[in-house]
Amino acid sequence: MTDRHVDAETPAWLWRSGEMVPWNEALIHVNAVGHASAAAIFEGIRAYRSADGRSLLLFRLEDHLRRLLDSARICRLDLGHDRDELAAAVISVLRANGYRDDAYVRPWAFAKGFVKEQMVPADSLCEVVVDSWPFSSELAAPDGCRAAVSSWTRISEASMPPRVKAFSNYHNGRLAAMEARLNGHDHPILLNERHKVSEGPGACVALVRAGRVITPSLSSGVLESVTRDTVLHLLSEVMDMPVEEREVDRTELYLADEIFFMGTAWEILPITWIDGLRVGSGSPGPVAQRLREIYSQVVRGETAHYRHWLTEVPTTGDEK
Ligand SMILES: Cc1ncc(COP(=O)(O)O)c(C=O)c1O
The missing domain is CATH 3.20.10.10 (D-amino Acid Aminotransferase, subunit A, domain 2)
Known part of the structure; x- marks a missing residue:
């Protein structure tokens, strides 16, 4: 994989329907935008840098992915990937982009294919995308x-x-x-x-x-x-x-x-x-x-009792 950063805030890679794609090449045809806006579903997940600085900790990844699948079920969209595959995709996006500090991960899904009519048929197959960007915590900010x-x-x-x-x-x-x-x-x-x-x-x-x-x-x-x-x-x-x-x-x-x-x-x-x-x-x-x-x-992984909410992604090795 080559480095294709657009600017400091833009990651190099995202995961799209089974493969890593350069972020600035992840385009969709204009015809598909109608679908994307009607029934597109998403999740927002944070990865926090661990207190010891050696890993990123995805917070309640399983629960967010469960909710993504719940949203898909209610909207009658077929993601075509199960929770384990989506979790692996999220982790691979963090690794591919080489994050070492707090980041935000956004998996989302929209009905696939060109739009001839606005209504999406039931059980539609989806494109699933996992995007990300740097996102620091405001927990220590003094003001409300x-x-x-x-x-x-x-x-x-x-x-x-x-x-x-x-x-x-x-x-x-x-x-x-x-x-x-x-x-x-x-x-x-x-x-x-x-x-x-x-x-x-x-x-x-x-x-x-x-x-x-x-x-x-x-x-x-x-x-x-x-x-x-x-x-x-x-x-x-x-x-x-x-x-x-x-x-x-x-x-x-x-x-x-x-x-x-x-x-x-x-x-x-x-x-x-x-x-x-x-x-x-x-x-x-x-x-x-x-x-x-x-x-x-x-x-940040400092409370043993709640470690089960964290998915650890080590950041010390070669990320890609
Ligand atoms: C409308 C709305 N309510 C509540 C929440 C908080 O949900 P969560 O804690 O799962 O991020 C969000 C966050 O995405 C939201 O968009």
């Missing part, structure tokens, strides 16, 4: 973010199930994100069709009130987030804190001592302002701070 409840309603199980990680679902989150930015906030929180709290455009949400952590239930119009599941484990198993998964009212956000986002990309991100109201002291609160510390130790 400003959030606002969006005027846009979260997509629903009745039309576009939020449980599916489909690119097209992100049109909803994007509209909300743009509105939030235009109004001077960092991120939106969307309410569902029952006017209950659902999630942000790229992360689930939780609040702390009177010593309890409360997060919208999985039927509130949210993605079945791997980070949310991780945080719930850490809260009950390490921090010994009670957790409630249930419908959440908008005004509970206003009375919360702490609020935070949780997701692979945003990790654990404290919310310090909600709809112009200060949350707690206006600085990241103790629960979110402690979670960030524990999470950071877990993803």
Whole structure:
């Protein structure tokens, strides 16, 4: 394999339907774009540099790939690769690109072939792609973010199930994100069709009130987030804190001592302002701070108890 970096942020290789392909040659015909936008599904997975610097640690790879297969099942797409093959592809992409520091891996799939009509037949064969890029952690960042409840309603199980990680679902989150930015906030929180709290455009949400952590239930119009599941484990198993998964009212956000986002990309991100109201002291609160510390130790392989969540990819040898 030759080195074909386009620029410092662009990897040399991605994995496409069974082979390593130079990143800048992984093109699709313009005719196929219609398919890609209708039912394309994806995953976002982080690989963290281990605390000893000797390997990259893919965080909950199996769980992300399981969710990719779940999304494929709901969308009736046939990936043509099982979980083991996809895991091997993810690892080979990390190796081929020679990453030694934190990286993000994005497997995605879209119906194969030219488009004569917009609707994709059931059980369609897919192209599967595994892409990646460098992506450093923000877990040690000192500040929280400003959030606002969006005027846009979260997509629903009745039309576009939020449980599916489909690119097209992100049109909803994007509209909300743009509105939030235009109004001077960092991120939106969307309410569902029952006017209950659902999630942000790229992360689930939780609040702390009177010593309890409360997060919208999985039927509130949210993605079945791997980070949310991780945080719930850490809260009950390490921090010994009670957790409630249930419908959440908008005004509970206003009375919360702490609020935070949780997701692979945003990790654990404290919310310090909600709809112009200060949350707690206006600085990241103790629960979110402690979670960030524990999470950071877990993803970098410093906590023996959670090693089973990590897939180790050594970085000391010849990566390719
Ligand atoms: C809409 C949405 N909700 C929640 C999440 C968090 O999911 P996870 O923790 O599995 O990354 C994401 C992240 O991809 C997301 O896009």
